[in-house]
Amino acid sequence: MNIVDFRESYSQDFRIFDKFYKWGWIAFLVAGIVVLSQTSGDYGAYLLNLIFINIIAAVGLNILTGFTGLISLGHAAFMAIGAYTSSILTVKLGVPFWLALPASGALTGLIGFVVGLPSLRLTGIYLALATMAFGFVTDEIILQWQSLTRGADGFAAIPPIIFGMTFDSYKKYFFITFISLAILLFVAKNMTRGSFGRTLMAIRDSETAAETMGVNLGWYKALAFTVSAIYAGLAGSLYAHFILFVSVDNFTLLHSIGFIVMVVVGGLGSITGSVMGAIFITILPEIISFTKDYLPSAFKTASSLQAAVYGIILMLFVIYQPAGFYGLWVKIKNWWRTFPL
Amino acid sequence: MKFLSIRDLTISFGGITAVNNVSLEVKEGEILSVIGPNGAGKTTLFNCISRLYTPDRGKITFQGQDLMKLKAHEISRLGIARTFQNIELFTNMTVIENILLGRHIFRRSGLLSQAVFYGKAWREEIEHRRKAEEVIDFLELQAHRNKRIGRLPYGVQKLVELGRALALEPRVLLMDEVSSGMSLEETQDLMIWIKDIREDLGVTIILVEHDMRLVMGVSDRIAVLDYGKNIAEGQPGEIQANQEVIKAYLGESNAVVGS
Numbered sequence A: 001m002n003i004v005d006f007r008e009s010y011s012q013d014f015r016i017f018d019k020f021y022k023w024g025w026i027a028f029l030v031a032g033i034v035v036l037s038q039t040s041g042d043y044g045a046y047l048l049n050l051i052f053i054n055i056i057a058a059v060g061l062n063i064l065t066g067f068t069g070l071i072s073l074g075h076a077a078f079m080a081i082g083a084y085t086s087s088i089l090t091v092k093l094g095v096p097f098w099l100a101l102p103a104s105g106a107l108t109g110l111i112g113f114v115v116g117l118p119s120l121r122l123t124g125i126y127l128a129l130a131t132m133a134f135g136f137v138t139d140e141i142i143l144q145w146q147s148l149t150r151g152a153d154g155f156a157a158i159p160p161i162i163f164g165m166t167f168d169s170y171k172k173y174f175f176i177t178f179i180s181l182a183i184l185l186f187v188a189k190n191m192t193r194g195s196f197g198r199t200l201m202a203i204r205d206s207e208t209a210a211e212t213m214g215v216n217l218g219w220y221k222a223l224a225f226t227v228s229a230i231y232a233g234l235a236g237s238l239y240a241h242f243i244l245f246v247s248v249d250n251f252t253l254l255h256s257i258g259f260i261v262m263v264v265v266g267g268l269g270s271i272t273g274s275v276m277g278a279i280f281i282t283i284l285p286e287i288i289s290f291t292k293d294y295l296p297s298a299f300k301t302a303s304s305l306q307a308a309v310y311g312i313i314l315m316l317f318v319i320y321q322p323a324g325f326y327g328l329w330v331k332i333k334n335w336w337r338t339f340p341l
Numbered sequence B: 001m002k003f004l005s006i007r008d009l010t011i012s013f014g015g016i017t018a019v020n021n022v023s024l025e026v027k028e029g030e031i032l033s034v035i036g037p038n039g040a041g042k043t044t045l046f047n048c049i050s051r052l053y054t055p056d057r058g059k060i061t062f063q064g065q066d067l068m069k070l071k072a073h074e075i076s077r078l079g080i081a082r083t084f085q086n087i088e089l090f091t092n093m094t095v096i097e098n099i100l101l102g103r104h105i106f107r108r109s110g111l112l113s114q115a116v117f118y119g120k121a122w123r124e125e126i127e128h129r130r131k132a133e134e135v136i137d138f139l140e141l142q143a144h145r146n147k148r149i150g151r152l153p154y155g156v157q158k159l160v161e162l163g164r165a166l167a168l169e170p171r172v173l174l175m176d177e178v179s180s181g182m183s184l185e186e187t188q189d190l191m192i193w194i195k196d197i198r199e200d201l202g203v204t205i206i207l208v209e210h211d212m213r214l215v216m217g218v219s220d221r222i223a224v225l226d227y228g229k230n231i232a233e234g235q236p237g238e239i240q241a242n243q244e245v246i247k248a249y250l251g252e253s254n255a256v257v258g259s
Helices: A023-038 A041-067 A075-092 A097-121 A124-144 A170-193 A197-204 A206-212 A219-242 A253-266 A273-296 A306-321 A324-337 B042-049 B072-078 B095-101 B111-116 B121-137 B154-167 B185-201 B213-219 B235-241 B243-251 B252-258
Strands: B004-013 B016-026 B031-035 B059-060 B080-082 B172-176 B204-208 B221-226 B229-234
Touching: A023 A170, A041 A075, A041 A170, A041 A197, A041 A253, A041 B252, A075 A097, A075 A124, A075 A253, A097 A219, A124 A253, A170 A197, A170 A219, A170 B080, A170 B111, A170 B235, A197 A206, A197 B095, A197 B111, A197 B121, A197 B252, A206 A219, A219 B154, A253 A306, A253 A324, A273 A306, A273 A324, A306 B252, A324 B235, A324 B252, B004 B042, B016 B042, B016 B185, B016 B221, B031 B042, B031 B185, B031 B213, B042 B080, B042 B172, B042 B204, B059 B111, B080 B154, B095 B121, B095 B154, B111 B121, B121 B154, B154 B172, B154 B185, B172 B213, B185 B204, B185 B213, B204 B213, B213 B252, B221 B235, B221 B243, B229 B235, B229 B243, B235 B243
Parallel strands: B016 B229, B031 B204, B031 B221, B080 B172, B172 B204
Antiparallel strands: B004 B016, B004 B059, B221 B229
């Protein structure tokens, strides 16, 4: 292992991987995941789909919270908008899935832009409250607009059909979520490694300095909201055609908090971190339900066990590992690289 | 056409008039120092030029353009860059990333092209990095280029701020107490750099400084503020001998003893 890495070109500083051979590891990983999805049974494929959808939403939220420093407690609502848009377009208007997916992303992005506009003046806890209120309003609109959304009954979505192929099982649907995830991760990485990501981080670190350097704060904050909402909307659309049934119960405040936990646990301001965080938090409820049998009966019956575990994990990470899984990973990597030292 | 002109500038916060009827002409290519006791309104003056504050009265024009009609983020596009008295760096970013932010106004590729990050966006990124490396070379920051700001000593942080401002390829550079927190040696280097910035890069410099050796060493002209008022203006020699200035710095009785 080389301890000192010499760089010979400027692009080496911002390539996704500094060494080309590392793409080989990605190829291995992709192959492994595809094999796993097709061999691990229905439950395994279900979990993989869910993980991918959550990663998309978490990466989107990280662009807003981790990179730009703006909090959103309304991300489940953005997801709901994406899910309902996609379901309604495909079921009521017969729009094909491949068109409904980007359309739901676009509409959510547009709404995200509008929600992002007040963020020039609202920060911190006030922005958290405003976005939370946005979530409640969205829920209420979905419940009341029965002619469009069927209100509290929920809305049955249909499995996507692309080129005459129906993706009606978790194993088949896996390919849709996996390809979407790959594209969206690549795009997120591109946006954050170049000047857009730098500008967002600059706003997070010092608004005054960013402004003097020529950054239009209002515009960039609204853009960050837009990009973040697009990711959430796409995740919502993918979710609707995966679960095949959407209702407001799937997109509550607890879900929004769940995304925040993913981003914090994974590591703020790191795409890789969001991937790790989303995997961990998605698997967590499954682990909880497995271990429930071994817990004392008082815990077993507690209905909000999951929320409590979220809370505890969030607190532990904020106190002991504020850089999240990603920070831990970097530490371990550096320790190995300089091993005997 | 006047280069940078400040006319009858007045701004008050509550009952305190921080800047009171200040007029100042800055000539192209000169090094002008603005000095004065604490609270004289020097930084407030800078904040008005960079439009972080909106003055109550008065006018600031740069090459005929009225700065009062612009927003804070539009000022840098005219080529006016600045550093801050209490460092305003992007703490969680590295030195080179901070300097790259100075290239913000030169971005041409849109968000969509960056999402693909191929062709134009890629070439642009390389071009900006090349410029940033030039600044790093100029200020001899090579040893720190990939370090996060939070880990750097105060004096180096001040230099990074200067570097970030230079990356903007400014025509006017506002330097707010760059030498504070620097060692004697660093200040001497700074003196050479300030002259180099003017000679080699052709940048007009306005300094707010407390270090009199630096001020007397580099300035073409000095303006003295006291309680928000412009009490004297002239060449270093004139200012050193000016009774008003001595009074402002040392008080009434000392001025009598001194004379």
